[in-house]
Amino acid sequence: MVDTAERTPPTKKTPSASLAETRSTTTPPGDARARIDVEALGRQLLGDWAEIRLKSRELSSRPEMQKVEGLSLDDQRARTFEQLKLLVENGQVHRAFPKSVGGEEDNGGNIAGFEELVAADPSLQIKSGVQWGLFGAAVLQLGTAPHHEKYLPGIMSLDVPGAFAMTETGHGSDVASVATTATYDEETQEFVIDTPFRGAWKDYLGNAAKDGIAAVVFAQLITKGVNHGVHAFYVPIRDADGAFLPGVGGEDDGLKGGLNGIDNGRLHFTGVRVPRTDLLNKYGDVAEDGTYSSSISSPGRRFFTMLGTLVQGRVSLDGSAVNAAKIALKIAITYGNERRQFTAGSDTDEEVILDYQRHQRRLLPLLATTYAAGFAHEVFLHKFDDVFSGRADSDTDRQDLETIAAALKPLSTWHALDTLQEAREACGGSGFLTENRLTSLRQDLDIYVTFEGDNNVLLQLVAKRLLTDFSRKFAKADAGALARYVVTQAAGKAYHGSGLRSVAQTVKDFGSTGRSVNWLQEPSTQRELLTDRVESMISEVAGKLRPASKLGKKAAADLFNSQQNELIEAARAHAELLQWEAFTDALDKAPDAGTRQVLTWLRDLFGFGLIEKHLAWYLIHGRLSPQRAQAVTAYIDRLLTRIRPHAVDLVDAFGYGPELVRAKIATGAEAARQAEARDYYAAQRASGTAPTPEKSLKSPKR
The missing domain is CATH 1.20.140.10 (Butyryl-CoA Dehydrogenase, subunit A, domain 3)
Incomplete structure (x- = not known):
């Protein structure tokens, strides 16, 4: 065991208090240089939008901004809506909007401040995201200057609460297949919005059940008998008294598993007419005579470009x-x-x-x-800020951001x-x-894994991008070339340059477990092992999918489906590699040598943890020998002992x-209880009044 010394209970501090005030009083054993500068590390963790984060945290620390447990559904919703007004008063919502309408055009700062609201109340964070990050952002990113001038001021001020009507009961992740239609009427120069059946109702929409008076509705745009795919329309849904407008209907989603400060609901439309000019027409427009035009000729590319802006x-x-x-x-x-x-x-x-x-x-x-x-x-x-500011706004940059x-x-x-x-x-x-x-x-937070894209579906998108990159490299390669790639891409990465000539050779190990640990500790080794897994998984799937181009649609779909799990696992491995690389790069920015040492141990714990989690893959594919596999777990145990004395400092640095x-239990109550109990028993022992344990009275066995 380590570090059983009594600690000083934490004291309450104001939002402006120094991070150093919450530091542990423990002196870590071992390497005296391995000490964390909590305040400096805290500044690093705040990132380049530190001041905005701190201001958002200060706002989140106000009691009127925080969640109150046990309120009724109606009271939770009312409280959250009032909190949105406080965000407006505080100037928190204008950062991402154009300067022409009173915004600041600070996309990165907007996100940095917004995500800190989770500390106050996730319902507040998500409802504000619905209003300004979805409803408002759709008008901004999919509309043009006339839409910005007409609609954004009311959205920014909260005079026009709105819903983001994309998801349907029958179509969530598959947005391209939503069934709601917007059919152009040349005689009146209006779009007619219709919900053809129950599964096409717009569903799970924040602000739809009660507060919203308008919505951005995603529907299939039909003109002159041609369906041009999903487009967005600005659609009023309620009058000044809160009643649905003619042709608009809906219902309340009711009590949910969480986020009950948000009034999620359903909407449906029957012959609802909106002016032609309320098509958000940045990527597709309809002339008065019904002629459709777009700067992006490919329907598929147009669709993904529109979604990418969100x-x-x-x-x-x-x-x-x-x-x-x-x-x-x-x-x-x-x-x-x-x-x-x-x-x-x-x-x-x-x-x-x-x-x-x-x-x-x-x-x-x-x-x-x-x-x-x-x-x-x-x-x-x-990356997001670079793309949305226009500093790096090529098609490749946007695709990279989406991936x-x-x-x-x-x-x-x-x-x-x-x-x-x-x-x-x-x-x-x-x-x-x-x-x-x-x-x-x-x-x-339960719903976070499925809204803004179901996690498994998103990882499938990543896998498809990885496959696309792979296929571009080997567009004209035969099976032999692919096999050679599998060998080549692993060569020299793990086993004294032995490559992948045979399983027997690759699993052959030299030296002690200690030497294996030293080898695994090297950042280059961790990087190679993590990278190799991604590349190998993608190359294996690509090889299995190669016949798809010669199959019929159903057979090709079945073949792809047979590899879906492997694709998603490869995408997940890719994302883990991105996290490891970001952690490794961050070590160079550590404020001092002692902090860097502790962070290096923590990075190694993350890297070794990934390798341990996927040990079966590494063993089956001959990337690690059994001895080195054992060294992974042994070194994790050693890292835990090294990191343990710094654990409190590492969480205090979060700020x-x-x-x-x-x-x-995290603000001193448990420490006080423990101190009281220890003092009580210590006083008993000192005074001689402590009762004698029964087992001490029994004679030893002979």
């Missing part, structure tokens, strides 16, 4: 999921460092539960992944749920209490103080 939802979900994981770990690790159970190494004092190896195994790898996901998000956010979004959002949202659940369990009964937030956050964490 990628910011996935960016913000990635960042907010990481922030939720940070809060969960702040709670669980703080509690684990104070909570004591069992006198394993003492006749009197109980052990701090974070000193138990199993507890470290539960939480510290999640901490490493959270750091990796956080560093990857900062890279992602810069990164589809890769990282699944990993971070799944990770947030895993972290919240493990943190809840690691805090025992206390973790199940609503006052300690973990169950509430878990419920609210979420008591006013944002809002969990009693």
Whole structure:
């Protein structure tokens, strides 16, 4: 066991207090240089939009902005809507909009501030995202100057609450197949919006059940008998009294598993007419005579270009999921460092539960992944800002952004749920209490894994991009060339340059477990192992899919379906590699040598954790020998011991103080209880009034 010394209970601090004030008083054993500068690390973690994040956290620390548990459905919704007004008053919502309508055109800063709202209330974050990140962004990104001038001021001021009507009951991820139609009437120069059947109702829409008075409706644009695919239309849905306009109907989605501050609902349309000019026509337009035109001739490319402009939802979900994981770990690790159970190494004092190896195994790898996901998000956010500012706005840049979004959002949202659940369990009964937030956050973030794109569908998009890149490289290659590639791309990556000549050769190992650990510790080795897995998985699937071009549609679809799981696993491996690379690059920005050392251990824990998780693949494919596979787990155990003394500092560096964490077990209550109990028993022993344990009275056996 390590670090069982009593710690100073944390004190309450104001939002402006220094990060250093929450530092642990523990002196780490071992290498004296391995010390974390918590305040400096905290500044690094805030990233390049630090001031905006801090201002958003300050706003989130105000009680009127925070979730109140136990409210009725109506009261939760009313409170969240009032909080949107406070965001407007605070100037939080205008950053991404054009300067011509009073915005700041700061796309990265907008996302950075927005994702911090998860600390206040995920319902507030997502409802504001519906209003300004979906409804408003659709008008901005899919409309043109007349739409901006006419509609954005009311959207920005919240005078016009709106819904983003894309998803249908029968079509969620498959947006291209939505069934709602917008048919052009040349005589009146209007589009007629219709919902042809129940499955085509627009569903799960924030602001649809109560607050919204307009919507951006995605529908199949039909003119002169030709369907030109999905386009977006600005459609009023309610009058000044809150009643549906003629032809518009809907209903409330009701109580949900989380995010009940948002009034999700359904909409349907029967002969609803909107002016021709309310087609958001940046990528496709209809003239008065019904002639369709577009600057993008390919319907498929046009569709994906339109959807690509709305990628910011996935960016913000990635960042907010990481922030939720940070809060969960702040709670669980703080509690684990104070909570004591069992006198394993003492006749009197109980052990701090974070000193138990199993507890470290539960939480510290999640901490490493959270750091990796956080560093990857900062890279992602810069890519987003570059594209949306126009600094890097080529087709390739946009495709790269969409691929990164589809890769990282699944990993971070799944990770947030895993972290919240493990943190809840690691805090025992206390973790199940609503006052300690973990169950509430878990419920609210549950939907993150399926909205803005179901995670599995998004990873399939990533896999298709990887396959496309692969096929471009080998467009005219025969099967022999592909086989040679499989050999070549693994050569020299893992086994003293032995390549992949045979399984017997590749698994042959030299030296001790210690030497194996040294080899695995090398960043180049970790990079090669992670990269090799992605490349090999994609090349294997590509080889199996190669006959598809010669098959009929049904047979080709069946063949692709037979490889779907492998494709998604390859995409996930690609996203894990992106996170590892971002973490590795971030080490160069560490504020000092001691902090860099601890972060390097944490990066290694993340990398070794990925390799351990996929050990079966590495063994089956001859990339690791059994001895080196054992070295992976052995070194993880060693890393846990090294990182343990710094665990509290690592979560303190996240910068979420008591006013944002809002969990009693992480703000000094448990430390006070433990101190009281230890003092009580110590006083009994000192005074001689402690009762004698029965087992000490029994005679030893002879």
